[in-house]
Amino acid sequence: MSEPIIQIGDLKKSFGELDVLTGIDLEIEKGEVVCVIGPSGSGKSTLLRCINLLEEPSGGTIRVAGTQVFGDGKPQNLDQLRREVGMVFQQFNLFPHLSATENVSLAQVKVLGRSRGEADRKSRELLGRVGLDEKADEFPDRLSGGQQQRVAIARALAMDPEVMLFDEVTSALDPELVQGVLDVMRELADSGMTMISVTHEMGFAREVSDRTIFMDGGVIVEQGPPAEVLDAPRHERTRKFLGLVLAS
């Protein structure tokens, strides 16, 4: 088996006195689809944000695609990291002053140095892939939350990332818009993309993920195939959490 695409060793993160991650060890294989679940405050979003160094870890190491991007207490090779890791946010964070196509094209031109025409072609192709061909020239305020989130996914994919991070991407959506976004993610998973998704969608975790991770109190409590973690959890904390989530 080839080297894992993400290797995290003893990752720690504190915000002042508050220890959010207290030692995470995690390896993710190329093409693997991982869902991270857990109660709020468990550190799952912080873990995701540490992986592309939007939060600077307090300690530990992170390697992405064979390159160390965090170690000895400081970020390294940040540019390479951000090119290889795409991220989608809970609040979409589309650029409101740019059209859907421009949202997807801007970083292709400015960061990857693609020509405007080449970038726009790629943008339209990706917008088609997420089902938004007809919205290519709309501005974000004319799009529904679900459509905005699909543009955000296209925007991250445009950079040809090796890994995609999804941070509770359906949590801010009206219920009827969730499915469209999950369908796009499912299709992406089927295409072989390496994905780490922090999610409250247990159904999505069950059907799509290769591995489900349950986090609580800044550590990974248990992990394994979704059938095991979700249907036959070994830990009391996992059972309790799933009891609360599935009861609602």
Place this chain on the structure above:
Amino acid sequence: MDAFFQTYFDFTIIEDNFGYVLEGFWWTIRLSILGGILSLLWGLVLAVLRQLPGKAFAPVRWLTVAYIDGLRGIPLLLVIFLIYGGLGALASEGVIPEAIGIPRWFGLPSPFWYGTIAITLTYGAYMAEVYRAGIEAVPSGQTEAARSLGMSHGQSMRFIIVPQAVRKVIPPLLNDFIALMKDTSLVSVIGLVETVQAGRDVYSETFNASALTLGAVLFLLVTIPLARFVDWMINRQNLKVQRGVP
């Protein structure tokens, strides 16, 4: 009552001196537009310098804050005298070339340029604070999205943050512009016959304030429509916010 009208609204005096006051107002307009444009640019430069990241740029940030606090803390009148007296003296001492010390660029007299420089220095500091408010009002998610796409700090400022910030602060910038336009009258103290000085000249000849009234009307012709326009923009922005548009 008649005396009141005589003093402020003597149409003969207004008519006789209309051209003279209008000539002064033309200086007011030129000072306002050039000073306004340069302040807008200088203010943006200051605001961006103030936001530079990392330890290495700490001295730049510190100097920028000191500059902004300093220039906002001294009267514009004093700055005008400092520029006028300072540049003139340095030029006559031969420290700086006369073309800079006693500027007559584009055939315009040196008081105009001293005034423009002083206005830009002071109002640049005010406008820097307005831009800063706009930059800080852009949600942090915008920076995170830009950085997660691999953009540098400079790229995310240039393509993402500043364009959104400027849109948010156009109304307060226009308010500053109205204040700037009124403050151009201070340049009269170094010998530029702008609107207020023109009115005073007529007053000292005639002991009648009607030319000053004319000056006030000329100012209001510009400032009131601008103030209405600012209100209209603010209302439009509020409507957008109510609709949930970022």
